[in-house]
Amino acid sequence: MARPVTLYTLQWGDLPLQTVCEKAKAFGYDGLELGLPDHLDVRRSDKEYYMQIKDLLSSYGMQLHTISTHLIGQAVCDRIDERHKSILPDYIWGDGDPEGVSQRAAEELIRTAHAAKALGVDTVVGFTGSSIWHYLYSFPPVTEEMVNEGYADFARRFTPILDAYQELGVRFALEVHPTEIAFDTVTAKRALEAVNYHPSFGFNYDPSHLGYQGVDYVDFIYQFPERIFHVHMKDVYWSDTPKQVGVFGGYVTFGDPRRFWNFRSLGRGKIKFEEIIRALNHIGYSGPLSVEWEDSAMDREQGAEESCRLVKHFDFMPSSRAFDAGFEKK
Incomplete structure (x- = not known):
């Protein structure tokens, strides 16, 4: 049986969930990955609400394996400022006091685990944010103590969240991504070490965020065979020749043709998906392959179907069996 192919709904948050179900069914998807806060309100505690969501998905033949809370998770460890107001619900932003925002975001992540359990889902995908991302270039010089404190801050804030997830039988899959506490292979290892390899902490594998950085995105799978909790299928293009805007983005918007890299619809970038499937087969990953569609230059419906x-x-x-097993003579 092939892995289920699901559609992440965050990029479709302007549409009602029923409409997304209709479109995903027509596109050929097996299920959805529900994106918070647009398509799921984890503040609801009534069983009827979650039953209605399951019934709606079931009526369109849509499976549900994962829910995702990228925007809210970002606020747990980040240095909070005006940027976050645009991505957070008002009840998380509140008065904008940074510590209050982070605490409310952490509480929301725990509510999300309860919602996952109510929906019969065992994996929540999300971001963590990072208090040390602004140290990336290491000038003025960044000390090892400063970096260590960033990982200690992550552990202090996320370990209680992970403990709550473990009690509920739910896993948290960090999407390894710039601006997070883990954004490449080395920092992913440090994040695992920081939380003492907590059994509820692993990764949402998304090759696009690794590829344009120059990180070996196939090797990442082999490095963390027990920690790949979920997989996003997303493509990215990077230029073979110099561009006006380098890998850091140059303060221009996604999709700008002057950029060194841009996300592209699957199959239209440089990610080698054949090698990813072979690596996932090797580690025994049998979960969903979820399309997170992002291409600023392409119609999203055409892109999602394709x-x-x-x-x-x-x-x-x-x-x-080995391909040559049939060669042996009995």
Whole structure:
């Protein structure tokens, strides 16, 4: 049986969930990855609410394996400022006091685990934010003590969240991504160490965020075989020749053709999905392949339909026997 192919709904948050179900079904998807806060209100505690969501998805034949809370998770460890007001619900932003925002975001992540359990889901994907991302370039010089404190801050803020997840039988999958406490292979290892390899902490694998950085995105899978909790299928293009705007983005918007890199619809960038599927087969990953569609230059409906078809084309089941096993004579 092939892995289910799901559509992440965050990029479709302007549409009602029923409309997204209708479109995803027509595009050929097997299920959805619900994005908070647009398509799920985790403040609800009544069983009827979650039953209605499950019934709605079921009526369109949509499976549900994962819910995601990227925007709110970002506020847990970040240095909070005006940027966050635009991505957070008013009840998380409140008066904008940074510590209050972070605490409310942490409480929301725990509510999200309860919502996942109510929906019969065992994986929550999200961001963590980072108190040390602004140290990235290391000038003025950054000391090891400053970096260590950033990981200690992450551990202080996230360990209680992870403990709550463990009690509920839910896992938190950090999407390894610039601006997070883990953004490449080395920092992912440091994040694991910081929380003492907490059993509820792992990764949402998204090759696009690794590829344009120059990180070996296939090797990442082999480095963390037990910690790949979820997979996003997303493509990215980076230039073979110098551009006006380098890898740091140059303060221009996504999609600007002057950029060194831009996200592209699946199959239209440089990510080698064949190698990703082979690596996932090797580590025994059997969860969903979720399309997070982001291409500023392409119609999203055409892109989402095409991406679904391509993921199903790339995916294949691992062999249960060596190809030359039939050569042996009994």
